[in-house]
Amino acid sequence: MLNQSTSLDLMFQALADPTRRIMVERLSQGPASVSELAKPLTMSLPAVVQHLQILETSGLVRSEKIGRVRTVTIEPGALQRVEQWVNDRRMLWERRLDRLGAYLAQSTDEPGQEGPA
Amino acid sequence: MLNQSTSLDLMFQALADPTRRIMVERLSQGPASVSELAKPLTMSLPAVVQHLQILETSGLVRSEKIGRVRTVTIEPGALQRVEQWVNDRRMLWERRLDRLGAYLAQSTDEPGQEGPA
DNA sequence: TGATTGGTTAAGCATTCACTTAAGTATCAG
DNA sequence: CTGATACTTAAGTGAATGCTTAACCAATCA
Numbered sequence A, B: 001m002l003n004q005s006t007s008l009d010l011m012f013q014a015l016a017d018p019t020r021r022i023m024v025e026r027l028s029q030g031p032a033s034v035s036e037l038a039k040p041l042t043m044s045l046p047a048v049v050q051h052l053q054i055l056e057t058s059g060l061v062r063s064e065k066i067g068r069v070r071t072v073t074i075e076p077g078a079l080q081r082v083e084q085w086v087n088d089r090r091m092l093w094e095r096r097l098d099r100l101g102a103y104l105a106q107s108t109d110e111p112g113q114e115g116p117a
Numbered sequence C: 001t002g003a004t005t006g007g008t009t010a011a012g013c014a015t016t017c018a019c020t021t022a023a024g025t026a027t028c029a030g
Numbered sequence D: 001c002t003g004a005t006a007c008t009t010a011a012g013t014g015a016a017t018g019c020t021t022a023a024c025c026a027a028t029c030a
Helices: A007-015 A018-027 A034-038 A045-058 A076-109 B007-015 B018-027 B034-038 B045-058 B076-109
Strands: A061-066 A069-074 B061-066 B069-074
Touching: A007 A018, A007 A045, A007 A076, A007 B007, A007 B018, A018 A034, A018 A045, A018 A061, A018 A069, A018 B007, A018 B076, A034 A045, A034 A069, A045 A061, A076 B018, A076 B076, B007 B018, B007 B045, B007 B076, B018 B034, B018 B045, B018 B061, B018 B069, B034 B045, B034 B069, B045 B061
Parallel strands: none
Antiparallel strands: A061 A069, B061 B069
């Protein structure tokens, strides 16, 4: 699929990398500077900044530079949209299972009915 | 980061692709065969099967071949783990905001206190 | 039996990704 | 002003990703 790149797309893509999830985990405990985020990681600073840019363009994170320090903050609304997408699919599936269960229970009582959608 | 590849990693990676999310959306409404999944997509069958393999090795999906038809089913537990990860981070952040709010409300009443963690 | 349907295997290719190093540019501290 | 700190920019590289086509296999059907 040739780059439809919805915002949801960018968010899932951002979260697909373990380094970036580590950053999100750190940021969920409060804002941090670029070098604070880099500290636990075993890669060069530019690499860290590249990851940060991906997180930022996905909307998962926001950042502001004051003096020479860039402070990064999580964007809870974005996380919520990801969560919502996953939840919606799971709920759909479970609703279907419920319907199916109801049908099976009912069809043993009253056989000869049509199956559910 | 040189391929730590946790299962969560594989799941996020699987969901990062729009084609695969379309498949998950379809599957959340009930099981489907490979060619049913392929129908709305504008790519070759092998490409579809490759996406399917990625979904399956991530654990998001299960499949079984009967006769010549492979039927694919969603794995709700896997979806739930993804959902949980996102939810945990968001909750952490919101708990932090609450603490901060409480501190600010209190510090205007009783100034001169220490800040929260 | 021979064609069709449904899927699989293999190989190749262009693009994107996750890094790297090297060389900057501001800001702040002494 | 001088040096250190905190990034930033640019360019390059090897590996992974998302496709493709071609050929194949194995159930089902006329």
